[in-house]
Amino acid sequence: MTTYDLIATSAMGLEALVAKEVRDLGYECSVENGRISYKGDKKAIARSNMWLRTADRVKIKVGEFKATSFDELFEKTKALPWENFLPVNAEFPVSGKSVKSKLYSVPDCQAIVKKAIVERISKHYKKTSWLEENGALFKLEVAIHKDVALLTIDTSGSGLHRRGYRVDQGEAPLKETLAAALVMLTNWTPDRPFVDPFCGSGTIPIEAALIGQNIAPGFNREFVSESWDWMEAEIWDDVRNEAESLANYDQPLDITGTDIDHRMVKIAEENAFEAGLGDLVKFKQMQISDFTTFKEYGVIVGNPPYGERLGDKPAVEKMYQQMGQALIPYDTWSVYMLTSHEGFEECYGKKATKKRKLFNGFIRTDYYQYWGKRPPRANKE
Structure with a gap:
């Protein structure tokens, strides 16, 4: 049975509440600012999305490493086992953010991560031509904080606050x-x-x-x-x-x-x-x-x-x-x-x-x- 490194993201101030929910589902977790980390199988991915009332999203952590140069970001991204997650025709846009890091140009970081993944999975699937990206959607993110890059895949799709029941709303709706x-x-x-x-x-x-x-808060919706x-x-x-x-x-x-x-x-x-x-x-x-x-x-x-x-x-x-x-x-x-x-x-x-x-x-x-x-x-x- 494959075990994944999972992250439930959280609004500031709600980390302890999200962590309690994760533990109530039966998973041990650790808490940092805005993120609750734990391990789980495929069913844990589905159960987390279905049941977490106060988390923003559930993500799979593919890798985390120090990167102070574009070469380092490229090589360390390429070394990750992307073929375990992405099929040959996966559509995988890469979003990004960078805070207090040497690699501050987010568009460049996104482009480098994308290129490294393309090289890795092209080689794995023995593809010499362009990857078509006409299959299932995998939303990737590269988040760099103090020179540490975190690469994740979003399993939720729309944020978990979108329960599917809101027909209309006022001017400043509460999430x-x-x-x-x-x-x-x-x-x-x-x-x-x-x-x-x-x-x-x-x-x-x-x-x-x-x-x-x-x-369950996710009972009336779908997930990516x-x-x-x-x-x-x-x-x-x-x-x-x-x-x-x-x-x-x-x-x-x-x-x-x-x-x-x-x-x-x-x-x-x-x-x-x-x-x-x-x-x-x-x-x-x-x-x-x-x-x-x-x-x-x-x-x-x-x-x-x-x-x-x-x-x-x-x-x-x-x-x-x-x-x-x-x-x-x-x-x-x-x-x-x-x-x-x-x-x-x-x-x-x-x-x-x-x-x-x-x-x-x-x-x-x-x-x-x-x-x-x-x-x-x-x-x-």
Whole structure:
């Protein structure tokens, strides 16, 4: 059985969460900035793509080496066993990036890596003419950091945040992977009420429902590695069957998304329907200041407006204040808010129990966590 060096890439601040997911799948891993490295077979490639909720992509590491000259980059790339991955007619574009390295010209690095691979596989397949590249797609990357080149093949295709349920979205949609992370960083369990008062296109409530019923995030999409001849169809069939058998469709859920904009509520409903969760997640038009509930021990997760534009700041600060007035009285509820506004706690009227630095795209944000009272322990007979 062939074992591959795999890398799950991650947004900054989510590495520990991705690593936990990888370990939960049964693979030991090591963690660096933005990448979680582990070993696995073909099935591990498929299972990782199917199940990782918070990773960006799953890649195969073909090689990693020091390269300070173009000759060195060429020879060391050519020495790697590319024929183990690429068929004779593979389409293999090479993307690239270079940070703090002597080889800083990315187009040159891409061209050299491409040329080295062409030479290697032409020799292996005894091809004297041009490689046709009319077969399956293999997206290669050369990433050079501090003179160390990392060569990878992407197994995911579209980023893993593309779950396949988003029919429409608002102006600044939250990535599905970050939305899932926001839910997973709370103390929510599927038997407790869950509310997102700034639901926008519904991403956070939908991700909560997928987590609540243990539905694999990759269940309704395809992956580029499904077209590779050495990733047999039976592997994907097995992994999809496993996902189907592990889903708990009978788990009742109490999940609500609200938004001040009725158009976004409509979009959220369409997205939930597309995700197969139309009846499970409730959406309604409402502003945060009108929040009331008789339920207890619920969890509120929100990605409110940040007030990044100067003119928006006073309105956003007033809304944070109203939010605090509406939510603070519910002391059994836990509240989690993501924002880049540094004065959030002051506006909200209460210091957070804990805060965690996260990045929403390129925006540095804090995840403010207010923990409610714990539910009483059930008496054991």
